[in-house]
Amino acid sequence: MFSSPTVRVSFLFVAIALVALLFADIAITAANPWKDLGRFFMGVITPDFFSSEGIAVALLRTVAFAFVGVALGSLCGFVLSLVYRNPVVRTFCAFIRAIHELFWALIFLQFFGFHPLTGVLAIAIPYAGIFAKVYSEIFEEADPTPGRLLPPRTGVVSAFLYTRIPDCWVQLRTYTAYRLECGLRSSAILGFVGLPTLGFFLESAFSQGHYSEAGAMLILFYVLIATMPLWVKPKLLPVYILGAPFFLGEGLPIVWGNVERFFTQDIIPSPLRNGDGLSGLMPWLGDVMATEALPGIWNTLVLTQIALVATGLIALLTFPLISSHFGGPARRTGGHIFLVIARSTPEYILAYILLQLWGPSMLPAVIALALHNGGIIGHLIGRQSSAIQLRPDAITGFNRYTYELVPRVYRAFLAFLFYRWEIIMRETAILGILGIYTLGFYVDSAIQNIQFDRAMVLIVITALLNIGVDILGRFIRRKLALQTMPTC
Template sequence: MNSSRNLSLAFLIVALLCIPFADLVVYQVEPWDELARIGQGIVQPSFPELSILANSLIITVAFALIAVSGAAFLGLLLALVFHSRIVRVFSASIRAVHELFWGLIFMQIYGLSATTGVLAILVPFTGIFAKMFAEIIEQQSRVPHSALSTKTDRLSQYFYTWLPQSWPQMVSYTRYRFECALRSSTILGFIGLPTLGFYLETAFKQGQYNEAAGLLFSFFILIATIRWWFFTKIISAYVLIPIYLLLAFIALPDSPTVYGSSLVQFLTQDIWPKSLLNGDVTAATAWYQHQLFDVALPALWDTLLLSQLALVLTGLLVLLFYPWASKAFFPTSFSLIRGFSRTTLLVLRSVPEMIFAFVFLLILGPSGIPAVLALALHNAGLISYLLVRHSEQIKYRADVGRGINHYFYEVTPRIYPHFLSLLLYRWEVIIRESAILGILGITTLGFYIDSAFEDIRYDRALFLILISALLNIAVDSFSRRVRGGLSQ
């Protein structure tokens, strides 16, 4: 418990030290009028034409379903050889780049097409699945494996010992990733793909908050009903998924023809500085130094500042939110309070950070505050939901206290290590999301990456994306070490 307390104190101190250096100014002088209009839109939502709403929802689901199916299959294969350092580095590299950045990259090759939408999710999710599936396999019993002959090949060992034990956890995790993919598919609309996010962004920019509210409610319903329309107990998922996949491929929008010459040019010419292509090593070195010290490092600093503030605020919000939705504090007689709290957590974890940030930008202006609030609210909703489930699985004494004593001396101390582990796990995600929020105008790495793509400076964009990926890999590695220290 001492290590947990010291770690929490260290993160809090770092966050406090970050405050003077972060851009936390409210630029909107009177946000109340905008808030009132947004509130009125939520109270009186309206929906776009049924054909537009249905088409955007179908494309959103189609991108997510095809991408998750492909990524889960590829991740399963990579998990088989995850002991290889090359595979681990490859998986870490592709998952370190956010889906929106992958979308911007593939858009230069495939345009605003279905290929771009699917690959933008499939590529990073493959790295995530590979890592998680490998970790799930490592947690399984070695007894069945020890019963095999020493001459048994690795593939047979995998399919006859590790996979049968791991399968239930893998299926459960794939369900969770599908929900994440729906959020990713939605925010791809912010770069022009025809998912729900495209119409959301348009409605917000035009001040049509009633229509934006209707679109958000449609997305909430989509997320909340997954267990009924997708993972149903009446019809086997093994029957439904192939049918849904076929329908998803049929529903994909048409993609333009991509010529091999354009792909080759992008990979061999566009993403490299001209000085390097001309063989001028001195000029190329000067170019990279300029990009690193004048662009990347200042943006990296802003990204780290905002992510650290968001991380600590997330932790504080989780400790505030989770008891209201848990049976450990509110038994059956308080089901109304618990039901309202769980609905709130569903909304918080379902709304992508990008949408939260977009709304806060309208209210508060283009500072770091919208990013911090958006990241903290979304991640607090997700971690609180997981902590509620964990707190309800603990067996408590019959004479346990109630109220505030129950919170401070019984439940929270017992779930606190798990809470810190979840927070550290989301740390890398918060870093990734902090970077991409720059697409909305916040001066993180994403701001300069998006600007580079708009200026057709693919060399600068790729360099900054690599910097972002290295940052994520470093934070992920540090987070794993800290989590390992907590478990000892």
């Protein structure tokens, strides 16, 4: 059953979201949004798979960037996980994973240009921080018994390879496979900043009103994600990883002088660069905070809290679609398809589509964030609810949902929700590139105006904000003793 602190925290977050709605812009500004939405769905129903030769190339490069970026990120993350207990390493990993892949891409574009290295590093760097954290947690939870059975004087490396790795191998492999799926989504959205992945061709198709072509790209992307267990085989991974770099495409040669100038001049605050010293730095920082950082932080927090509660509502409404305690096989199959589509569609792509159809406001972002994250949590909670054993005489229908299952999975649901909180904030910030006034909007504007020093300050603020929310989420989970396993 619900505990009193759990109920209070739930109502507190709902109240915060309702207050945030008063300050949010959720209007639909398009002249005929439902007609445009109908045209889009008609395009999905009647996809044109042969309209452009670029579709196959886009998918191939999306896969290539994902494999190379995730492979590099997992390798670096594995090395970092071995020394993750070091506070400096832990802080470094928290910082690099708090910056979204698109922000990293925007940074590297300034000195690498549209080079494959830009996309690879944009995925690899934040993923290295994520892998380091998760791998270290997996190693810490490993059974210490095998290590005690080793002969005396066994070396540290040998003990690690012969005891820790075999014990953790299944978890490491499972999580890495999940990250590869995430890498495909990250790779797809890199196209929105100009790299030759799916997002680039999708944006082009939408801007020209070619909805059937856009629908074909989305369908192929869903098929790519859904069939991963069929084509991502352990024996084939070395082939994929070794072959992927050859399909990244070519870019202009890297001008290393631009790299040096970026770090030694471009990102140095202009008062320091111009010789004004600290006397000019404080007014400059004050102007950045007043005109860009504070408005961006406010809108990011408002949108995050609304999206967080909306995510919770979607998850609670959708988990019965796949639960074995409701409906038959046909209904559960339909539920699985819906949740696969919801969680496989990158928030950025869904928000972009809805913005094109409904006009600029926070509403497309809220729906995109809620559907994607709600689909993930709904899938996890639905699977957990199916494992719950009910009495033969248990009540049925809506009462089974409200009195039997929701109380048993609610704590696990909250644990997953607070875990996704920091992820929702990362996505909220980056959605500003689409024109929503979150921190990403001001970062993108500063870069467009060649004000890289202001952009870096805003990116650091974004990272610190994400780290703060992550710490708060972990504190709440620990305070409420929330676990991701349901009550039996």
